[in-house]
Amino acid sequence: MQNLFSTYKIKNLELKNRVVMPPMCQYSVEKKDGIANDWHYMHYVSRAVGGAGFIIVEMTDVEPDGRITDYDLGLWSDEQVPALAKIVEAVHSHGAKIGIQIAHAGRKAEDAPEPVAPSAIPFDENSKTPRALTTEEVKGMVEKFRLAVRRAVQAGFDAIEIHGAHGYLIHQFHSPLTNKRDDEYGQDLTKFGREVIEAAKAEMPADMPLIMRISAREYVEGGYGIEESIEFSKAYKDAGADVFDVSSGGEGQIAAWGRPGTHAAYQVPLARQIKEALKVPVMAVGRLDDPILANAVIGNEEADLVQVGRGMLRNPYWTLEAAKQLRKENIVPKQYEAGF
Numbered sequence: 267m268q269n270l271f272s273t274y275k276i277k278n279l280e281l282k283n284r285v286v287m288p289p290m291c292q293y294s295v296e297k298k299d300g301i302a303n304d305w306h307y308m309h310y311v312s313r314a315v316g317g318a319g320f321i322i323v324e325m326t327d328v329e330p331d332g333r334i335t336d337y338d339l340g341l342w343s344d345e346q347v348p349a350l351a352k353i354v355e356a357v358h359s360h361g362a363k364i365g366i367q368i369a370h371a372g373r374k375a376e377d378a379p380e381p382v383a384p385s386a387i388p389f390d391e392n393s394k395t396p397r398a399l400t401t402e403e404v405k406g407m408v409e410k411f412r413l414a415v416r417r418a419v420q421a422g423f424d425a426i427e428i429h430g431a432h433g434y435l436i437h438q439f440h441s442p443l444t445n446k447r448d449d450e451y452g453q454d455l456t457k458f459g460r461e462v463i464e465a466a467k468a469e470m471p472a473d474m475p476l477i478m479r480i481s482a483r484e485y486v487e488g489g490y491g492i493e494e495s496i497e498f499s500k501a502y503k504d505a506g507a508d509v510f511d512v513s514s515g516g517e518g519q520i521a522a523w524g525r526p527g528t529h530a531a532y533q534v535p536l537a538r539q540i541k542e543a544l545k546v547p548v549m550a551v552g553r554l555d556d557p558i559l560a561n562a563v564i565g566n567e568e569a570d571l572v573q574v575g576r577g578m579l580r581n582p583y584w585t586l587e588a589a590k591q592l593r594k595e596n597i598v599p600k601q602y603e604a605g606f
């Protein structure tokens with residue numbers, strides 16, 4: 267039977283355990299140039315020292331106006347590659363693997379003078395009304411994703427995650443609430459996301475996995491549910507997604523969410539349903555920072571990998587403590603043994 271500390275392999279990605287640090291924006295690029303700095307280096311390398319098997323670098327954007335804020339990471343320029351390569355190298359030297367989330371915020375780009383989106387529908391009454399991308403611009407956006415993925419591969423990442431969740435650009439394209447286009451990208455709601463996946467795969471070595479993060483259901487009135495997300499995920503799987511990272515929501519204001527409450531493991535049923543319907547590996551996320559619970563999600567085969575976000579912000583050594591609590595072999599670095 268598998269557990270949280272079983273190894274995991276998909277394609278060429280070999281993990282020493284099933285614990286993943288999910289992408290979490292740090293809003294820490296003070297120079298606003300999209301280049302990772304000392305904060306990012308310390309932040310990611312600490313979690314590698316802390317025992318996580320796999321780390322996913324925060325939302326990293328394909329163009330300046332694709333950032334949520336001007337303090338976000340970017341990969342629209344070759345100048346942004348070396349600082350990320352340095353993080354990759356250090357994380358590897360501490361025994362973890364590392365991926366990166368490639369994204370565009372679309373209408374949720376807060377600092378963009380004129381955000382872009384599939385259709386000119388603002389996120390809420392306090393947000394700028396985005397400009398609808400022309401058909402040619404949508405095709406150009408696919409190329410921006412392609413170039414960002416090319417740079418991520420150059421930086422040495424072990425896997426690429428495409429951000430198709432939380433109400434950002436790809437989510438905006440496949441949601442009927444935000445895509446009211448009448449061109450080919452509106453007639454076929456998954457066309458943009460599929461083309462991004464195909465472009466990414468064309469830049470990735472054949473044995474490198476592509477992870478697709480999705481919001482498996484929306485919470486606003488009239489939003490899509492798990493049945494629809496199974497359908498669009500099938501299209502993304504056929505386009506080349508190897509693993510699904512199953513989250514939810516983000517398309518509307520939290521106050522408007524008909525959300526049942528973020529209790530422990532609240533998104534695991536969604537991950538399990540995607541796993542069962544598509545026969546794909548899935549990553550679960552959302553309040554899984556009780557090690558016994560995280561272990562059970564793996565043992566019960568509800569997900570293949572478990573992510574611990576806020577739990578790792580509180581404690582970079584979450585994995586070391588979980589190993590101790592679950593009585594697995596000692597994985598504590600020798601320098602820290604006296605503390606355990």
Ligand SMILES: Cc1cc2nc3c(=O)[nH]c(=O)nc-3n(C[C@H](O)[C@H](O)[C@H](O)COP(=O)(O)O)c2cc1C
Binds near residue numbers: 289367479577
């Ligand atoms: C500070 C912070 C930043 C986040 N940034 C991102 C992000 O860049 N990309 C993303 O897909 N999710 C992001 N998330 C969501 C997390 O990846 C994760 O799905 C969420 O925190 C739930 O997991 P948890 O309960 O273990 O924290 C962020 C969450 C937090 C707390």
